[in-house]
Amino acid sequence: MNEFEWLRQMRELRQPMAPPERLWHAIDASLDDADRPASATPKTARRRLMAAALAASLLLAGGLAWRMHLPAVGDTPAPLAQADGAWKPDDPRLSGAAIELDAARMELQLAIQQSPDSPALQRLLDRTRQQQAQLRQLAHQAS
């Protein structure tokens, strides 16, 4: 039997298999005892979040410093409604900050899903969105 024929026959063994009905009940009962870090953001995730927020702030500060050297082109603000979408400015000097801020926003949104009542996380998210809006405004003015 050649390799192709062997594999063809072996792959036919790859079938979904239904376990007995009682398995779900056993799993369901075990979930009560399953230790789940659901209500609080895990410490590692929180640390990552803080690091991302810090990095975003530093990048934004860099962007603002860079902005000081640009001539004022106009004061038309970028629409805030765009703040939640993935956005990459044409200017490579701003794109790093945009990526960091977007990553921080997504991390915060995930964390808020896990801890919807956390005012600290909500404040961080609001601040990140403000920073994204500021960055868009900078990019708009620069272009």
Add this chain to the structure above:
Amino acid sequence: MIAACPATGTPMSPAPAGANDTDDVRAAAAGDRQAFQRLYHLHVGRVHGAVYRLAGYDHARAEDLTQDAFIRAWQKLPGFRHESAFGTWLYRLAINVALMDIRARGADPVRTLDDEHLPETGETPFCAAEREELQLAIGQLPPRARAVLVLHDIEGWRHEDIGRELDIAVGTSKAQLHRARSLLRKALGETA
């Protein structure tokens, strides 16, 4: 041919490709047990099938491993980042649970055959073997060789991925596959 042989166990339809389970995944991550039950029913066939094969077609052990996999999935769901489909994530998690079980059993394989103790009965060529006979033979392979054979030949994994998952070199994975195929052919009476 194997394809014409009657199947054993309770095969079932796979989860629909691209099943839209995103809402249930989010709800289950937030603690919704009913959403998790829907995810279980959608994906358990694929998970249990793979685990059953890795467990050497041992029903009791496969049930334990499937249960363990879903409990771990429930625990890890809040950290699921939607970077892959939930079904893929769950499948990999379940495979990992089954492989950890094999590693944990280490050098104490249960009901395995080795090269010296292969049955010499039967002249049936592999292509005529019934599915049940084939499954029995796979189930009696040494656990690590069986894991490589199942992952490569049945599940369609690459040696690089198998090596990473089993923490072995690619060459070792290839050697284990060669050994597993030889043992299997011998067990089925084929003169390869």
